[in-house]
Amino acid sequence: MIIFFNKSKILYSLLGFFTAFLAVAQMQSFDLKEVRLNDGPFKNAQDVDLKYILELNPDRLLAPYLIASGIPVKAERYGNWESIGLDGHIAGHYLSALSMMYASTGNTELKNRLEYMISELAICQEKNGNGYVGGIPQGKVFWDRIHNGDIDGSNFGLNNTWVPIYNIHKLFAGLYDAYHYTGNKKAKDILIKLGDWFIELIRPLSDEQIQNILKTEHGGINESFADLYILTKDKKYLETAEKISHLAILNPLIKKEDKLTGLHANTQIPKVIGFEKIAMFSGNKKWSDAVQFFWKNVTQKRSVAFGGNSFAEHFNPVEDFSGMVKSNQGPETCNSYNMERLGKALFLDKSDVSYLDFYERTLYNHILSSQHPEKGGFVYFTPIRPNHYRVYSQPETSMWCCVGSGLENHSKYGELIYSHTAKDVFVNLFISSKLNWKEKDIYLEQSTKFPFENNTDLVLKLKKSKTFSVNIRYPKWAENFEIFVNGKIQKTEIKPSSYVILKRKWKSGDQITVKFKTSTHLESLPDGSNWSAFVNGPIVLAAKTSDKNLDGLFADDSRMGHVAAGKYYPLDQAYALIGEKEDYVAKLKELDKLHFRLDSLELEPFFEIHDSRYQMYFQNYTKEQYQEKHALLKQQEIEAMALESKTIDKINCGEQQSEVDHRYKGEKSESGYEDTKAWRSTRSYISYQLVNKKKSGKLLEISTIDNFKIDTITILINEKPANIVSLENKVMSLNVDNIEEINIKITAKTTRNSPKFYQLRILKN
Structure with a gap:
C-alpha cells in the first residue's frame, strides 16, 4: 500500500480503491545523538x-x-x-x-x-x-x-x-x-x-x-x-x-505590515523565533500568524538565491537590492543561522514540508559555504558583489558573532535530515547518514552523493518485521521523481513540496531507492532587477574569477577584520548576459557533475568556492539595452571608485557594526531609516572614533538627511572646537589635516533633536 501526504492532510490510496483524510500527527525532530x-x-x-x-x-x-x-x-x-x-x-x-x-x-x-x-x-x-x-x-x-x-x-x-x-x-x-x-x-x-x-x-x-x-x-x-x-x-x-517580547516589532507583524526595511536584520529574527515558541505554548494565533507573515516576507521578498538576507547587517528595501549588489558587506551568516532555526521550528510546529525548501537551500548554499573546508574559519559577510570575496575567522584573532553561530552551525547537521511522528519516519534531506531510532528498534542508513548524483538509497535494519511508514520528501526542485522499493517502482501521484509515504510491513534489509533529475535555471533578485543567479536543483552555481587582491582573507584581530576590505573590481567589468536568459541556460555545457562551462567561465557549486573572488549574480541585458545601461553603470562605477579611492575611513551612522567599530557612545540618541539611508540624531551627545591612517586625510565630511543648522550643535575634535571649512548641500567639511586619531563629539545645544546624521567620511582632499 502506498500513502500520499501533503501538508496538513494525508491522502490514503489502496490501489486506487479508496481515499480518506486524517489529521497529521505532530512532527518531532530526532535527538542529534540518534543521527x-x-x-x-x-x-x-x-x-x-x-x-x-x-x-x-x-x-x-x-x-x-x-x-x-x-x-x-x-x-x-x-x-x-x-x-x-x-x-x-x-x-x-x-x-x-x-x-x-x-x-x-x-x-x-x-x-x-x-x-x-x-x-x-x-x-x-x-x-x-x-x-x-x-x-x-x-x-x-x-x-x-x-x-x-x-x-x-x-x-x-x-x-x-x-x-x-x-x-x-x-x-x-x-x-x-x-x-x-x-x-x-x-x-x-x-x-x-x-x-x-x-x-x-x-x-x-x-x-x-x-x-x-x-x-x-x-x-x-x-x-x-x-x-x-x-x-x-x-x-x-x-x-x-x-x-x-518587543512590541515595536511584533505589533506591525500582527497587522501584516512590513516595517522591516532599514532595521538591523539579525536583531529581529531571534525575537521572532521567541514569538513562535511563545505562540506554540500559549496558543496565541495572532502571534503565530505574525511569525508566518515574517517568514514569508523575509524568505520571499528579502532573501537572495543562497538564502541570505540584508547587507551591512540591515534589511534593504524590498524594491531595491542595488545596495547589496554594490556592497562588500553582503548577507550575514548569523541571519541564516537564525532563519534556519526559525524554519525548523515552523516545520515541526506546523508539520508543513514546504518550510524545508528554504531550509535546504540555505543549508547547502550559505551555511555549508560559510566555513573554509580545509583550513577552518567562519565567514561573516557573503557579498553578492561580482568579483569580490569572503574573509575567514581564525581561532586566536576573531571573536565575531558569526564565529559564535559558526561554531554551532556545523555541529548540528543531523537535526533535520530525518524527523518522526509517534511511529513513522520522515526522510527530509538527501545527506549521507545513519539513523538509529532505538525507541522503535528502527535503524536506517542513507547512502548518497547528492547533489553530485541525483539519487539516494535507504536500507532498513530491523530486529523484527514491523508495520510503519517511511515518508520520502519530494522537493519542489526535483523532476521525474521516482521511488523504488526493493527494485520495484512505486506509483505516485503527488506534487512537489510534499511527502511520498510508503506504508507496509518492513523487514530488515528492505531498500528504498529515490531517483530524480534536476535542471538549471536563472533566478532573479526579489526586486525584479536584471541581476540573476544560476541555480541547479537547490544548488546555487557561481564562478571563480580571480585569486588576486584577497586582502585579509584570513582575519587578523582588527576591528574591521571580518570585512573583505580588498580592492573593488568595477561592476561594469563583471561578466554580463546579453540576450535572452533561456539562451544562456541552453548554452551551459556540462563539464563534470555540477560543473558547467559558460563561455570563458566555469560554474560550480558555490559551497565549493573558497580562496577566490567569485561571481554569483549576473546582469542580463537585451541587445537593445546593453549600450545605454552598461554605459550608465560604467559612469556610476567610475564615480563610486573615485570616492572610495580618496576615502580613508567612514562611518554609516545608525548602522550597528559601523558604529560599534568606531567606538560609538551617546545619550538620548535615536536612530532610524529614511530615504534609503540609516541615520542617528541626539538630544544630548554622540561621539565616534575614526582613524586617519598615516595622516593622509585632509577633510572630515559630515552628511545629514535633513537641514544642517550649525547653531543647534557643537562639534569637538579631540576635545577642541572643530575647524569648519564649509557647509553646503547638507554636507559639512571639517579640517582634520595632520590628525591621526580623530575623536569627534557632537552635542545638541538644546533639548531638541540634532540633525539626522547619516555618514562621516575622512577624505584625502
Missing part, C-alpha cells in the same frame, strides 16, 4: 568545525566571567570583540557548540570541556550570590542602573554598554543546550537561578521601561524564558517571555 553523518561535504564540515572548537581555550573564554565575579583568571581573555565590550558572548555559543557536537559525535573531550565550563560558571554564580553570572564589563554597576530604572536604550547601546542582553542571552541558550543535549543537571540549575535573577532585575520596571530596554538588540531572550517554561512548567517563565 550520525557518513562521508561527504557535511561530515567534512563537521570534522573541520570540531578541530576549530578544540583549538579554543575554555579558560580564555571563561575569563570575562571570572573577572566580573572578582575571581582570579586562569588565562588571559581573548581579544577582538571579547575585549571591547562583548566580553563573554562566545562562551555561551561555545557551550551550545560543545553540547551539540558531543551529541553529534560522542567525542568525550567535548563533554569534559563542557562539564568543566559549567563547573566554573557555577563557582562564578555562587560568588555573585544573587543568581547572576555573566561577562558584561562593569556588570554590577550596569545591572543596578537597569534595576533602578535608569535606562537609555538605542539599537545596540544600552546605557552605553554594547548589547548586554544579547550577550547574556548567549549564556542562557548555551546552558539550555547543555542540559537539552547532554543532560547536564548543573547547567539546568545555573539556568534556573539566572532566569530568576533576571525576573527580579526587571520586577520594579514598568511595561514602558521594559519596552525601552528592548530597543537594544537582545537576541532571543524571550525564547530563553519560553525554554525555562519547557524545563519547569512554571508559568512565571512563560509570562516573562511574553513581557519581554
Whole structure:
C-alpha cells in the first residue's frame, strides 16, 4: 500500500480503491545523538568545525566571567570583540557548540570541556550570590542602573554598554543546550537561578521601561524564558517571555505590515523565533500568524538565491537590492543561522514540508559555504558583489558573532535530515547518514552523493518485521521523481513540496531507492532587477574569477577584520548576459557533475568556492539595452571608485557594526531609516572614533538627511572646537589635516533633536 501526504492532510490510496483524510500527527525532530553523518561535504564540515572548537581555550573564554565575579583568571581573555565590550558572548555559543557536537559525535573531550565550563560558571554564580553570572564589563554597576530604572536604550547601546542582553542571552541558550543535549543537571540549575535573577532585575520596571530596554538588540531572550517554561512548567517563565517580547516589532507583524526595511536584520529574527515558541505554548494565533507573515516576507521578498538576507547587517528595501549588489558587506551568516532555526521550528510546529525548501537551500548554499573546508574559519559577510570575496575567522584573532553561530552551525547537521511522528519516519534531506531510532528498534542508513548524483538509497535494519511508514520528501526542485522499493517502482501521484509515504510491513534489509533529475535555471533578485543567479536543483552555481587582491582573507584581530576590505573590481567589468536568459541556460555545457562551462567561465557549486573572488549574480541585458545601461553603470562605477579611492575611513551612522567599530557612545540618541539611508540624531551627545591612517586625510565630511543648522550643535575634535571649512548641500567639511586619531563629539545645544546624521567620511582632499 502506498500513502500520499501533503501538508496538513494525508491522502490514503489502496490501489486506487479508496481515499480518506486524517489529521497529521505532530512532527518531532530526532535527538542529534540518534543521527550520525557518513562521508561527504557535511561530515567534512563537521570534522573541520570540531578541530576549530578544540583549538579554543575554555579558560580564555571563561575569563570575562571570572573577572566580573572578582575571581582570579586562569588565562588571559581573548581579544577582538571579547575585549571591547562583548566580553563573554562566545562562551555561551561555545557551550551550545560543545553540547551539540558531543551529541553529534560522542567525542568525550567535548563533554569534559563542557562539564568543566559549567563547573566554573557555577563557582562564578555562587560568588555573585544573587543568581547572576555573566561577562558584561562593569556588570554590577550596569545591572543596578537597569534595576533602578535608569535606562537609555538605542539599537545596540544600552546605557552605553554594547548589547548586554544579547550577550547574556548567549549564556542562557548555551546552558539550555547543555542540559537539552547532554543532560547536564548543573547547567539546568545555573539556568534556573539566572532566569530568576533576571525576573527580579526587571520586577520594579514598568511595561514602558521594559519596552525601552528592548530597543537594544537582545537576541532571543524571550525564547530563553519560553525554554525555562519547557524545563519547569512554571508559568512565571512563560509570562516573562511574553513581557519581554518587543512590541515595536511584533505589533506591525500582527497587522501584516512590513516595517522591516532599514532595521538591523539579525536583531529581529531571534525575537521572532521567541514569538513562535511563545505562540506554540500559549496558543496565541495572532502571534503565530505574525511569525508566518515574517517568514514569508523575509524568505520571499528579502532573501537572495543562497538564502541570505540584508547587507551591512540591515534589511534593504524590498524594491531595491542595488545596495547589496554594490556592497562588500553582503548577507550575514548569523541571519541564516537564525532563519534556519526559525524554519525548523515552523516545520515541526506546523508539520508543513514546504518550510524545508528554504531550509535546504540555505543549508547547502550559505551555511555549508560559510566555513573554509580545509583550513577552518567562519565567514561573516557573503557579498553578492561580482568579483569580490569572503574573509575567514581564525581561532586566536576573531571573536565575531558569526564565529559564535559558526561554531554551532556545523555541529548540528543531523537535526533535520530525518524527523518522526509517534511511529513513522520522515526522510527530509538527501545527506549521507545513519539513523538509529532505538525507541522503535528502527535503524536506517542513507547512502548518497547528492547533489553530485541525483539519487539516494535507504536500507532498513530491523530486529523484527514491523508495520510503519517511511515518508520520502519530494522537493519542489526535483523532476521525474521516482521511488523504488526493493527494485520495484512505486506509483505516485503527488506534487512537489510534499511527502511520498510508503506504508507496509518492513523487514530488515528492505531498500528504498529515490531517483530524480534536476535542471538549471536563472533566478532573479526579489526586486525584479536584471541581476540573476544560476541555480541547479537547490544548488546555487557561481564562478571563480580571480585569486588576486584577497586582502585579509584570513582575519587578523582588527576591528574591521571580518570585512573583505580588498580592492573593488568595477561592476561594469563583471561578466554580463546579453540576450535572452533561456539562451544562456541552453548554452551551459556540462563539464563534470555540477560543473558547467559558460563561455570563458566555469560554474560550480558555490559551497565549493573558497580562496577566490567569485561571481554569483549576473546582469542580463537585451541587445537593445546593453549600450545605454552598461554605459550608465560604467559612469556610476567610475564615480563610486573615485570616492572610495580618496576615502580613508567612514562611518554609516545608525548602522550597528559601523558604529560599534568606531567606538560609538551617546545619550538620548535615536536612530532610524529614511530615504534609503540609516541615520542617528541626539538630544544630548554622540561621539565616534575614526582613524586617519598615516595622516593622509585632509577633510572630515559630515552628511545629514535633513537641514544642517550649525547653531543647534557643537562639534569637538579631540576635545577642541572643530575647524569648519564649509557647509553646503547638507554636507559639512571639517579640517582634520595632520590628525591621526580623530575623536569627534557632537552635542545638541538644546533639548531638541540634532540633525539626522547619516555618514562621516575622512577624505584625502
